[in-house]
Amino acid sequence: MQLHFAKDVLPDSVGTDFQNLNKFNEQTDRFVQQLTEFAGEHGMSAGPLRNLMKSVLLVPQGALKKNLTTEQVKEDLLTLGLNDEKAAHFSSQWGQHYAALSRLAVGQTLMVNQLVDMEWKFGVTVGTSEIQKVGNIFLQLKLVVRKGNSTENVFMELTLPQFYNFLHEMERAKASMECFA
């Protein structure tokens, strides 16, 4: 495996590489760019380094998925053939960044019709074509819902009692969620 080839080159930069790894969920282009820069700095070609990183990334990805401890990550790395010093360094970095990484992974969880934004306005109806003078309070809500790659706007109107009911129900939902805190 190419890990043997990298043993001499990786030592100091493992730290910066982990900044990259923190972003592996998001911008792979930036990551690739940083890899290319790193390759340039150390006088090696980008291609093999990219392949190398693909293999290396398997470790944190699998570790995240299985919620591995620092110890388990270190063991796996040693089994794979990485030397002691680097495995220790890597796994301690893993321990440090684990919380942020798993938050990112959880944040990637599929959500259906995710509510992205809510806008509102309320006012008073002054009159209608049927009744000259009215004085009812109304509330209008605009919900922005993510459907696939685009968003959809949902508009609705609520009377005062409906608004209080909505508020009440949302508070009940929150209380239910709090049970899992």
Added chain:
Amino acid sequence: APSKDAVKDVCVQSHRTLNRKLTENTAATFSIPAAQAAQLVQSLHTLSHHVLFYNLTSPDQILAVFPESFHSNLKNLITKILLENSPAWRTEALSHQVSLPQLKELDWRVDLVTSSDSVSRMAVPTCLVQLKMEDPCPSAGGEPVSTVTVELSRESLDTILDGLGRIRDQLAVVAG
């Protein structure tokens, strides 16, 4: 007119819509020619909508609408019928007014997400809210009732409650 109830019926029905069937029925009930029946229901319709629009709530206000020479008992009877039905007509008009789809029903459910394709084991709560809305004036061929189901993370729900709280505070200022 054959009876007080007949008068009441024609008033109520003419308020709603005017159509040929109503005219025919009225002509039959009151034993008057069709032309007169048509004029009768039209006049009643205009009268009841006038009362509703200007919110005439006292007998004097309504009586003032009739011409001087109008038959006194009939005038009083019609006024009484109009007064009795006004509140119901007003509520009906308000519920049919031009408006965005109205929120009719709200249901929610809280789920605990235990695993996903990127994380094998987790325990993250999420909330699903279903909103049923009804459009009081749907466009021709459009569906009046629509349903939207939305998923909220805990943070989203907190943000919503934040917003709703602010609305509630502002409402208290306006209404109080």
